[in-house]
Amino acid sequence: MSAPPLTKRVARVLSIAGDGARTAVAAHVLAELEWRTGQPVHRLFHLIVGEGAGAVLTMLLTLRGAGGRVLPLDAEAAGIAIEESLPDFNPPRSWLSQVLTRLTSEPVDRRARANLSLTGAEGLLGAANLSSALTDLAIPAFDTANIRPFLFRSWKAQGLYLSDQEGSGRFDFRGSDIAAAALRHPLEVGHNGSIQARSRAEFRLSGGGALAPDPVSLAALQARQLYRRANVIQTVSLSFGSLTPVKGAPDWAQAGQRALSQITARGMAEQVLSLNLPTQDAEGPVPTHVLQRQMRTLARRFLQDGERNGFSALTEEYSNHPKLPHTAIRTPQSLAPATRTSLVPRFAT
Known part of the structure; x- marks a missing residue:
């Protein structure tokens, strides 16, 4: 007698890398995903992880506003907010250009924080708490006081998976404070970078x-811990990679349309779809309307190549197969701690 077929339980994860105002390209790509599927981003993914400006985009898409502020935003509106609020950033190409940049211009993260539309208490994220996230949300940061990684986690802020004698208030932060932290460089001097939890x-x-x-x-890593009832972890990565790969390294941009799968010891399949977004280096600062036109051009270039880069197949799958409820895949509350021999990094939260 043959065994019954295994029910496919997929945990959908979105990873968003940050690259200043160019993160708006990711927002415009996600706007196309929303349009084709008819669903907002927070209803398409179980977990969204964002870094830097990607963290700001993540919060605009997932946090619920209060006090009359309109959150979450749809992806197109979030892209406009990114373009209008964050400076474009071109990494220095050489040691000399790094020195000249340091001497002649203000740090990009400081200029970003100076625009209070995203990092101020009266801005878009000022009245939104991490605990209001409409899907699971994680944002990596760095604890400069204790010299260790720090992770903002919405499920902890909501009171899930707390350790003994922990309170959810320790893990709940205002969205604007998280944005200010995410945009701050660890080596920046002259700013204490202090924020308060609830x-x-x-x-x-x-x-x-x-x-x-x-x-x-x-x-x-977070998905494997959160969704142990899932048998597939499917991660979509939006990143800005170099067009010239390191010699001998896999070209993930060329392989983007092919899901990279492996089976873990727990029998859980892992699939990664790497969507390498195009970038365009500007000669210097450009007006907002020019920047917006550039971001849309880059997004359009990526979407026109959707058959090759895997975006078309992704939208078809998400249109035909709705996301499972979190309760169907979430790990039971008695979350087992990592073993001493585990290579899992220890976070401060």
């Missing part, structure tokens, strides 16, 4: 991008 516990935090510019590995 429990009034104080933390000195900066962005995690200097340690992990592409959070895709962190996204898969």
Whole structure:
């Protein structure tokens, strides 16, 4: 007698890397995903992980606003907010250009924080708490006081998977404070980077991008812990990679349309779809309307190549197969701790 077929239980994960205002390209791509599926981003994925400006985009798409502020935004509106609020950033190409940039311009993260539309208490994210997330949300940061990684986690802020004698208030933060931390470089001087949790516990935090510019590995790690009832972890990675791969390294951009799968010891399949977004280096600062036109051009270039890069297949799958409820795949509350021999990194939260 043959065994009954195994029910496919897929945990859908979205990883968004940050690249200043160019993160708007990711927003425009997600807007197309929303349009084709008829669903907002927070209803398409069980977990969204964002870094730097990607963290800001993630919160605009998932946090529920209060006090009359209109959140969450649809992806197109979030893209406009990113373009209007975050500066474009071109990484220095050489040691000399790094020195000249440091001497002649203000740090990109400081200029971003100066625009209070995203990082101020009266801005879009000022009245939205991490606990209001409409899907699971994680944002990597760095604890500069204790020199260790720090992870904002919406499920902890909502009171899930707390350790003994822990309170959810320690893990709940205002969205604008998270945005300010995510956009701050760990080596920046002259700013203490202090923010308060809802429990009034104080933390000195900066962005995690200097340690992990592409959070895709962190996204898969958190998903394996959160969704042990799933038998497939499917991660979609939106990142800005180099067009010239390192010699001998896999070209994930060319292989983007092919799901990279492996079977873990627990019998859980892992699939990663790497969507490498195009970038375009500007000669210098450009007006907002020019930047917006550039971002849409880059997004259009990516979408026109949807058959090759895997986006078309992704939208077809998500249109035909709705996301399972979180309760169908979530790990039971008695979350087993990592063993001493585990290579899982220890986070401060």
